[in-house]
Amino acid sequence: xxSVSQHNHHVILSEAASLELGCNYSYGGxxxxxxxxxxxxxxxxxxLKYFSGDPLVKGIKGFEAEFIKSKFSFNLRKPSVQWSDTAxxxxxxxxxxxxxxxxxxFGKGTHLIIQP
Amino acid sequence: KAGVTQTPRYLIKTRGQQVTLSCxxxxxxxxxxxxxxxxxxxxxxxxxxxxxxxxxxGNFPGxxxxxxxxxxxxxxxxxxxxxxxxxxxxxxSSRGTSGQETQYFGPGTRLLVL
Numbered sequence: 001x002x003s004v005s006q007h008n009h010h011v012i013l014s015e016a017a018s019l020e021l022g023c024n025y026s027y028g029g030x031x032x033x034x035x036x037x038x039x040x041x042x043x044x045x046x047x048l049k050y051f052s053g054d055p056l057v058k059g060i061k062g063f064e065a066e067f068i069k070s071k072f073s074f075n076l077r078k079p080s081v082q083w084s085d086t087a088x089x090x091x092x093x094x095x096x097x098x099x100x101x102x103x104x105x106f107g108k109g110t111h112l113i114i115q116p
Numbered sequence: 117k118a119g120v121t122q123t124p125r126y127l128i129k130t131r132g133q134q135v136t137l138s139c140x141x142x143x144x145x146x147x148x149x150x151x152x153x154x155x156x157x158x159x160x161x162x163x164x165x166x167x168x169x170x171x172x173x174g175n176f177p178g179x180x181x182x183x184x185x186x187x188x189x190x191x192x193x194x195x196x197x198x199x200x201x202x203x204x205x206x207x208x209s210s211r212g213t214s215g216q217e218t219q220y221f222g223p224g225t226r227l228l229v230l
Contacts, residue, residue, distance in 0.1 A: 103151070
């Protein structure tokens with residue numbers, strides 16, 4: 001079974017600071033990788049995803065993530081955060097197993113607070 | 117296009133009762149997955165339905181069950197409720213099976229068991 005580890009449970013940054021949230025997964029097969037965000041009072045929204053191809057993927061609101069297969073990592077980055085980025089961020093993995101259906105395995109989440 | 121909708125949004129039940137939650141996927145989506153979100157365990161996969169068939173199931177007891185109708189709408193049922201079943205239950209839909217497609221989440225049903 002796959003598992004996902006997010007390194008930081010709480011992160012506090014000032015506006016304009018750079019952000020990197022760590023995510024590592026354990027699974028030997030082919031995976032789809034996702035970052036979801038949950039803004040206060042709102043439901044989970046897709047930030048970005050990686051299925052195949054260029055390992056550097058760009059998402060909404062200036063976020064990007066890099067898939068490093070050798071490190072089983074999919075870290076989320078943003079060069080300059082804004083107060084509106086305050087939210088809970090979840091890394092998720094979906095094992096692609098011969099076309100069968102596998103649910104998303106989520107990390108515990110990182111609570112990001114941006115101070116104005 | 118309307119997003120994933122879930123009803124009811126909030127629910128209070130007592131131990132031993134049963135509950136049914138409903139999910140309507142995005143139009144054209146044939147797969148519906150259910151997740152449980154709690155502060156202690158985080159987001160955990162319950163099961164997935166595609167074309168009215170359960171495709172995969174997470175590590176939850178048999179008290180948790182579901183079904184999907186021909187219009188892709190899905191229901192989740194929890195019987196003999198326990199205090200630990202208090203959680204936010206999320207539904208997600210995708211065009212194809214979740215192993216191949218992006219899932220889009222609904223707002224959730226918050227269940228409180230007293």
